[in-house]
Amino acid sequence: MTRIGKVLYVIVCAAGPAPDVGRLVALAQEGGWVVQVVATPSAVDFIDVPELEERTGRPVRSRYRKPHEPKPPRADAIIVAPASYNTINKFAQGVADTYALGLLSEAPGLGIPVVVLPFVNTALAVRIPFRRSVDRLRAEGVRVLLGPGEFEPHPPSSGPEQIDGYPWALALECVTRPQGQSPEERFGD
Template sequence: MTEPGKVLYVIVCAAGAARDVGRLVALAQDEGWIVQIVATPSALDFVDVPTLERQTGRPVRSRYRTPDEPKPPRADAIIVAPATYNTVNKFAQGITDTYALGLLAEAPGLGIPVVVLPFVNDALATRVPFRRSVESLRAEGVRVLAGPGSYGSKAESGSEPESGLAAAEGGSRENAPWALALKELSRG
């Protein structure tokens, strides 16, 4: 259980699993988090914005605020799920061409814990640029749940995860990757 009032930003990218991000929201709220959804512009087509706004009680954000809009609360932690190949690589390179990437670019420098749950296919996950990006992010303290025994292409395609993590996480298969990200965040 987290301290009451702690704010978790969930950054959602345009991958098939984005449609189920409400499961992560529910699990995080059960642990006491206040959840702010930030969607990449492309992810807006993958999520049910009105449902997520009702679930969180907060607007889904996908762009920088205008000067007359209220400032959102600062994140105490960030989970990027599902994280795409594009977002992982841009995050590692410090590219800030979207609001979501701007938040991610600052997070390590501000000491905000970040957990990244990639959902990429095998062809992209084995590419050198992706592997370098994962290594680079890990070197900065970002926790990237990629590699043997983690979620990724097999979960994205609907096939069995490589290591049966759903059973190991003590929940349903549908909640397993989301629970894994929260568990990693709680490790401090």
């Protein structure tokens, strides 16, 4: 199989900024990434699937492929953005009940860098199950961009006002320059 370049999987969840995921796709493509968009089943209704497929030249995936369908290229890195409360908790628990979660469940064991950019409100972010999930993911080497200088949860019912400032570029920067490594060290360029 011929290698097509660095492959970035963008896993999009059903959260407020999801309709703008094309911003992240465009930034990644400008950085030389081949982008594969994967949507959680609920996120399919939030995004413009035809526009994303045209932009990437690849089908938006939301289910496991059928045996006769071509295999997508393997990810060099994964960004989950916007990452919902539900997806973060399921990922931390190892739940693989969707295609997106199946990919995420395997990624740490395969050594694929994963960056999670949440979109949650303060009422969800203070919950013990969520805090434990973030801690578990970080313990496995998953970069969860939550806290000062990263994503800071917003008050309940204020999500729509936060969408324009959602830090898409931060997630891409963290994939491009993982903590402690230059891009050359990470990707051998």
